[in-house]
Amino acid sequence: MREPLVIAYVGDEARGLDIVSSLDQRLQRPARAVTIRLNRLRSVLADDRIDCVFCGPALTDGDIQQAVFDIIDTRDVPIFELTGDVAAVPDGVEIHHLDPTAPPQVNIQTLLGEVLDAETEQELTRGPYxxxxxxxxxxxxxxxxxxxxxxxxxxxxxxxxxxxxxxxxxxxxxxxxxxxxxxxxxxxxxxxxxxxxxxxxxxxxxxxxxxxxxxxxxxxVTEFQNAGGRIEGTGARFEETLDRITDAFFALDTEERFVFLNSQAEFLLDVDAKDVTGIRFWDAFPAAVSTEFYQEFNRAIETQEPTSFEEFYRPLDRWLEVNAYPSSEGLSVFLRDITEQVTLQENLEQLHDVTRELVVAESDREIAEQTVTATEEILDFPMVAVWRYEKSTDTLDPLAWSDKIDDRADEMEPLGRDSEFIWEVYESGEMRNMGFIPATTATSHHPGKVTSELLVCAGEYGVLGAYSDERDAFEETDIRLFKILSSTVESAFSRAERERQLARQNERLNDFASIVSHDLRNPLNVASSHLELARLSEDSTENLDKIEQSLFRMESLIEDILARARGDEEIEKEQLSLTQSAQQAWQNVDTETATLKLDGDAHFTADQDRIQQLFENLFATPSNMPGMMMA
Known part of the structure; x- marks a missing residue:
């Protein structure tokens, strides 16, 4: 390493450091400033490494004269002063008066010109700057x-x-x-x-x-043109800065030629910077001419307005997010690979379409089959199975699975609680992602030997399972989409169950309506018959009494039906006579030519209204024959 240039600086310490900083930028060898007080100048000058003395503007009157005397008594070195004071200078002492109003660099240039002779002036360098x-x-x-x-x-x-x-x-x-x-x-x-x-x-x-x-x-920094970012230090360090940018970056000149690409751009565009530098963008990527790249780049250059767009570049099979910033000197472009994000969005839209299909599926099995198909086609999972919880057997039953599973599993059977891993997912609701399965055991649930598995709970209805022969097959995006699908499947199973419950309720309502209509028809028929008789008879009192009884019976039935529908009727049991109950019911039924013959009697405990309704329905059946007997 070259010996440093050493300056004895007398005066303000901060100004001395400023001088050293300026010297470091002008020399190939280091510069050192020894900042001292005036009373120590004589002892410092005893060191033969001192190249000159520099007196700063902070010195008081007479200090320059004292410095001159110290130099005379010690060694012959040049002295530079910024004080503006006048001193008596004998022959042999070299003193240079500098302009205190000039920038330090101007005075430093004078200092170097005097200290360094012509032979060593080649040391002066402007470095990278x-x-x-x-x-x-x-x-x-x-x-x-x-x-x-x-x-x-x-x-x-x-x-x-x-x-x-x-x-x-x-x-x-x-x-x-x-x-x-x-x-x-x-x-x-x-x-x-x-x-x-x-x-x-x-x-x-x-x-x-x-x-x-x-x-x-x-x-x-022509070869390192950027979009206006801060450049620190040398061009090499600037290039390192651009390489640390997470986005791909390249710069084009006004002729649309590459002037710089960082390493991320080389990787993303699959090129070597040295091969395309100086080449027009459209010559390096001719397929881009028919894309938004051409339209947006030209529009940005013409309008001098930044542009942002997304474009699929087929030769690279990638979606790119592009941000371009024009200037009068060219175009600075930042690129980001958004293929994964675009694919995710497309998958989400396709899963949305699947939702519409699942909500109209007619059975749990159809829901499961559509789920398997969607997972294979949209998520590109190689093997999928849908397990449905069956309450009656307390098992997870396989409803549907991929064809590839049939190639490796002899039979898909219901899984009991000894298959602990899939049951843990079902009961906890937490997904399970295994990137490597070392072995298949007797309690394993997966179909044959697989390497990776992903299990996601579908609420109270079951579990969705995905399997692969590759290690770590399921990434975060896969898991996210599979969870979304499982939520859709859960909703579909829930809807299907509600529809089944509704169908059962409708069936019960139909049965109830049939019974109600049958019960009401009996007194209605009796009333209609006696109404006809009353119209033909001179004395209609008896017939009108029958009509009144039928109407009262209908009102009683309606009240009873409403009470049962509200669930607020209690059954009142009492001792009843079989003969009396039968006779009373017979009077409320239009039996035409049939007769009731009672032989004996019996007593029992029951609700009078319901027993009467039972006999009325019995007497009104088409199987009633004349001479009907009750024992």
Whole structure:
């Protein structure tokens, strides 16, 4: 490593560190500043490694004279001062008065020119950056010779000229705005600017100093053009920064040629950056001409407005999310592979269609069969089974399964509680995802030997099982979709069960309506018959009494039916006579030519109304024959 340039700095410590920082950017070897108080200068100068003395503006009157005396008494090194004081300088002492109003870089350039002789001046380097400085009026006061190579301006021509004469296309740019702001608030900034004449992209660091002066450090980053992000340090580090971006990124110039691709873009587009740099995007990807890439890129460049879109690029078999940012120098493009998200959305839409099919399925088995088909076709699962809980046997019964399962399982049988894993899923409601099944045991539920299994509960109705011969076959997206499908299946089973319950209720209602109509028809027929007789008879009193009894009987039946429908009628039991109950019921039934003959009697405990209704229904049946007897 080269020996450092060592400066004995007398004065404000912060200003000394500022000088060292500026020197580090101008030399190939390190610079060191030894910041000292004036009373220690003599002892420090005893070190032969000191190259010069620099007196800062914080010194008081007479301090420069004292520094001169110390140098005379010790060793011959040049002295530089920013105090503005006058000192008596004997022959042999080299002193340089610097302008305290100039930017530090200007004075540093003077210092280096005096300390380093012509032979060692080759040490001066602009490193990765080129340097220039301007005063408060934007007049150039220092100019890096390396700038001559690409601007054509020599230091003699540039110094004293206006910055905007040398760089006319920057006068109304973001750079000019930033310079004005730094003059007002101080500090430093960096930004990317474009030099139109040379077609160079330059990362520019701007530092403010006292009295409105500015220092500009310029780095050529043309090959690393980006979308305006902050560039730290050298171009190599900038490239590393772009490679750390999670999105794929590439930049095109105004001719739509690649100027940069990060590693993610190389991977996503399946290209090598060195093979496509300088190649037009449409030549590298001709299939993109007939897609939104062509339309949106051209629209962004024409309107200078950013654009965002999604496009399926068939040669890569990928869906891409594209965000493109235009500028007068080209187009910066960020890409993201969204194939998984798009596929997920398509699967969700297809599962939504499956929901409509499941809700009209007529049986549990049909629901299960449609579930297996949907899982195979939409989720691309190789083997699927639907297990339905059967309460009567306390088992999980297989309702439907993939054809591939038949190739490896002799028979799909109901699973008892000894198949603990599938039962644990059913009872806990927690899914089970096994990426590797080492062996098949007597209590295993899966169909034959498989490597991966995914079990998802379908509520109280059963379990959905998916199986594969691959390890770790089911990813997070698969699990999410399978859960969604299981919720749909649960709803379908629930609907089917409600419909079965409703069908049973309707059947009972039909039976009830039949009984009610039969019960009411008996007194109605009696009333109708006696009404006809009353019309033909001169004395209709007896017939009208019969009609009245029938109407009372109908009212009693209706009240009884309503009470039973509400569930608020209690059965009242009492001692009844079989003969009396039969005779009373016979009077309420139109038996035409039939007769009732009673032989003997019996007593029993029952509800009088229901016994009477029983006999009425019995007497009104078509099988009644004349001469009917009851023993």
């Amino acid at each position: 080129c340097y220039l400085a301007v005063d408060a009026e934007d007049t150039i006061i220092d100019w890096d010779p390396d700038l001559t190579d690409w601007t054509g301006w020599t230091p003699a021509e540039a110094v004293g000229a206006s910055l905007w004469n040398v760089f006319p296309d920057w006068e109304n740019s973001d750079l000019a705005t930033e310079c004005e702001q730094l003059r007002e608030v101080g500090g430093e900034t960096d930004l990317r600017v474009f030099h139109n004449e040379t077609r160079k992209w330059l990362h520019t660091q701007v530092l403010s100093h006292g009295n409105g002066g500015l220092e500009l450090y310029l780095l050529d």
